[in-house]
Amino acid sequence: MAVATQSLEALCINSIRFLAVDAVEKAKSGHPGLPMGAAPMAFVLWDRFMRYNPKNPKWFNRDRFVLSAGHGCMLQYALMYLTGYDSVSMDDIKSFRQWGSHAPGHPENFETEGIEVTTGPLGQGICNGVGLAMAEAHLAARFNKPDCTLVDHYTYVILGDGCNMEGVSGEACSLAGHLGLGKLIAFYDDNHISIDGSTDIAFTEDVSKRFEAYGWHVLHVEDGNGDLDAIAAAIEEAKKVTDRPTMIKVTTIIGYGSPNKANTGGIHGAALGTDEVKATRENLDWSYEPFEIPDDALSRFRQAVDRGASYEAEWEEALATYRTKYADEAAEFERLLAGKLPEGWEKALPTYTPEDKKLATRKNSEATLNALAEVLPELLGGSADLTHSNLTELECSGTFQKGGYENRNIHFGVREHGMGAICNGMTMHNPGLLVYCATFLVFTDYMRGAIRLAALSKAGVIYVMTHDSIGLGEDGPTHQPVETLAALRAIPNLYVIRPADGNETSGAYKIAVESRKTPTLMAFSRQGLPNLDGTSIENVAKGAYVLSDSDGTPDLILIGTGSEVHLCVEAAEKLRSEGKKVRVVSMPCWELFEAQSADYKESVLPKAVTKRLAVEAASSFGWCRYYGAEGDMLSVETFGASAPGGLVLEKFGYTVDNVVTKAKALLG
């Protein structure tokens, strides 16, 4: 080891190591190996390079730090405690992984201020990092002036072998290379160990060469355990290369310092045990008690507080200058930072009457997106190579590319999972960005890991999902969602909205734009749909509402969503003409309906009316709660089939006549 064991730097590094060792030991649970091995690189980064303000973790222009290998979170908690964040106290560390601690088992942005993104499911963090860097590049291009720089920070990521094995990281890193994100610097903690043991058993590819193939600048620190200057030199070199992201492979020993468990799978995810903790203390000349930090080390770390204050003060000065010179842009910038929508933005939402042309809701979505893009400059996003099927291009802007980061149309490529994780990062960069992404609804299966994390992280990502049923037709069952809506509705804290027509599409976007803590997924039709009488933007916010009704207590309620609402409307007319009292309920969003008052819910779906027919071109899974024990549903219980969409719908029974038949069967 090149660092003398009792040098101040060694004390600092070992402070990180032993906080991790002791916290995991006390919890009898956790991952000490990564913090022990990655402590040197993390120390050099946080001590010599990274710009952050522990006393204001939300300072806008901070460098972003992401621990993609989130299981090693004691590394981050140790750094945060040591550098003076108030959000991680010593008590939190002592109660690592315990109920109520701000030091939970993986880094969670919603639990611990200063954690940028929620990581843990491997591969997500590096993709979030790509998103953070994209957000920085975009805002820098939009707001910086030749004489005044407001947006200028790095995104640093530590990732491990596990992250590098996950395909999602490859997707995002390929895109990062394409985009030339020069301010993204990733440290690959190359320790050759994953949970099952040596990476020799499953992962022998040349990671550096792969990143070179992606177009990254790749460096290698051969002794990541001791050569702090080499780590520092690599960071310096990384910063000099401004047109490509940098991957610094840092070769380390997992569990460094543990005489018997270092460099084994055994130290990856388990406490060392009393004896080995003792042996490690001896081996690293660490005479301190558990959770005791030498004063010198703490003082050194805590220099971050003053440093951070001065960074922020300097930036505040720049902002003051900017305000003077560029008042309009400054106002816009501050609006963005505050996450405030411009007044009256919602007036841009298109509205429709039944006389308006029949359109696929994906076309309504296109019109709405474009109308909003004019009044919401913070709206940006794109599709996973289905731009002209999803209809997500913003006409008012160009393509987000190297040299054109100010543009708002992002081409994600055929990389759904990476797209989702990138959008999480962009959305969590600051409260102002409104980020959308798009693919066919069925391919949410590919990005489900990222969608779940958006919901968990309270990141208001906007999902524009088209081709939302078997009605998509010829592409067949691999492309036709059936169970997809159910699977998405099951995710906590996610709005799933399936609009019936143009007004409901506008209503869906209103929710999506306003919901900054709950992501919104909109499901749009491929096929044309009539604009219905009685739909409105406001009604969507209620989740479900009475679209049309007979006088008095209905004999039957037809409940539809999306492309099946018009079938319900037409069937109701037929049934009424035969003297039946029929109510039609449009139900674009279950989650919003559940959030209404009991009275409102009863007013829409009265308990007394038990004859209910739900109509949705999808699985009935979960629907019983609305159609009830005496109700029925017109649903799709198998996979779909390849044929023209109209015919597929007809073959699966989605006709007015069949709705009428099923309704009559219910009425007896």
Add this chain to the structure above:
Amino acid sequence: MAVATQSLEALCINSIRFLAVDAVEKAKSGHPGLPMGAAPMAFVLWDRFMRYNPKNPKWFNRDRFVLSAGHGCMLQYALMYLTGYDSVSMDDIKSFRQWGSHAPGHPENFETEGIEVTTGPLGQGICNGVGLAMAEAHLAARFNKPDCTLVDHYTYVILGDGCNMEGVSGEACSLAGHLGLGKLIAFYDDNHISIDGSTDIAFTEDVSKRFEAYGWHVLHVEDGNGDLDAIAAAIEEAKKVTDRPTMIKVTTIIGYGSPNKANTGGIHGAALGTDEVKATRENLDWSYEPFEIPDDALSRFRQAVDRGASYEAEWEEALATYRTKYADEAAEFERLLAGKLPEGWEKALPTYTPEDKKLATRKNSEATLNALAEVLPELLGGSADLTHSNLTELECSGTFQKGGYENRNIHFGVREHGMGAICNGMTMHNPGLLVYCATFLVFTDYMRGAIRLAALSKAGVIYVMTHDSIGLGEDGPTHQPVETLAALRAIPNLYVIRPADGNETSGAYKIAVESRKTPTLMAFSRQGLPNLDGTSIENVAKGAYVLSDSDGTPDLILIGTGSEVHLCVEAAEKLRSEGKKVRVVSMPCWELFEAQSADYKESVLPKAVTKRLAVEAASSFGWCRYYGAEGDMLSVETFGASAPGGLVLEKFGYTVDNVVTKAKALLG
């Protein structure tokens, strides 16, 4: 173009092209671009190299062909029709993408005999190819003898830019490189166009270099449109390299031959239109009517029939010799090919009594897997780097690695999605292999694309998913499934089984092993669970059953699954001691219960008993169908939390006392 336009080979290649052009034109839907560009490489492969028998598409030792870029399926249908497969008639091609055609919008193994795997969602096919090659390597190592070869075929894959952008393909190809699968040969149709246009907008990485980094042998055919000999030479060279998979990058022009649309996104996924079809005919000197194939070309293609018959005859001879020399192995081999389980295998399933030690069901799973491995040599699989958490190691075998393909423990690495897609390929290699894979239940989100395809493809993959609830504890909400069970239960044709104890675990495996057309996903606990009175292997097959009951009609039914069944049992005892009549229903599998007779279902959950409490440490989504309008559920409606598992369960209300309280509230 190096091929004279009227040479026999050109006629053959143009026959493929125009079948694709005309079929898409007639359907007014489909993807003509890929077949037009990839026809030369496909022709060379199918004409000069590939060993298959059109009249017996299931001939065991055939080379496997996978069109990973499944949207270009007219390429494969054209080849199958032209070479004489009975499963694709000219009428099927004329009704491409129409209801009932054997030429659906993407290749579907269950619709068209001779299609090996279902592709379309990009990236899956190449991973299936890796799985097919792994199956071949395994069976070759197991059965071939120095003097007699039974298993010896190549796996050929055509994949495009889209497949290469998807992370799932990177996962599987990295593993394929590690494993050194020399008989896997992939053609990368390098046409620089995806749906959104030029790959320059999002995909500029060096794909060849990336594959080299994975450890593949990489070749490049610069003129894939005309240089048939270069294509052939590359295949020859690929076959010579036996210790690495080969990727042949074949540079082509998408939509080759179309004077105005070739090399544009416009020809990727839309019909050419009448004028352009005409112009393409002129440009390629193609004077034939739509769907007309020149006799010379058809004769040339149909040579495949005799060739195929002789390949198969030759192999049958080898098999006859093998039978003579190695009678036992031959019997075993033929059993495998027939997909017959050995008699009495199920006697190996462990059974338990309440006196047996409390175990986590993942431990029961470990015991069952190992017991089965002894009697089912066709059982093989592994984990995505969680072997010692999932407990999936087969003690009776070694690790599946280069030089040890006969072994049955596969290390998939941290590659859940790739693992799922590889297992689909392995399972579809032949009816006999029983393939399992494992990770934490929550990470099924990462591999959902592949699970859905297993269900759609009728591939009986076995999923061993552990850590199945918030009870997993400290890892916290990123690792705790909540909505995961619901999302999986929503998938058609998938058994989701959550066993309560050892007997139910054995029952789950019995289903999993026997269900060759329906994949089975088992959800196992991290934490220890008692062995219950009344559980049995047979009861699992019913999906739900009465575990314990009071005399007479019950006042209340408690319905539990997995780790919550014992809570129901204990709560029932308490309630009975207070004079309540309580039935306990264990419900390990919804899908199996739904398949029972109406009478049986009524006998377990009588309509008359409306006071029902469901208890599952998961989302209530979908459960209303069982607990009904007057019932209730003890469920988890938010994400979980990081703390020791027992405490998390307690905090979320999973205690006997709370079950009793909720039950009493229902009883009023």
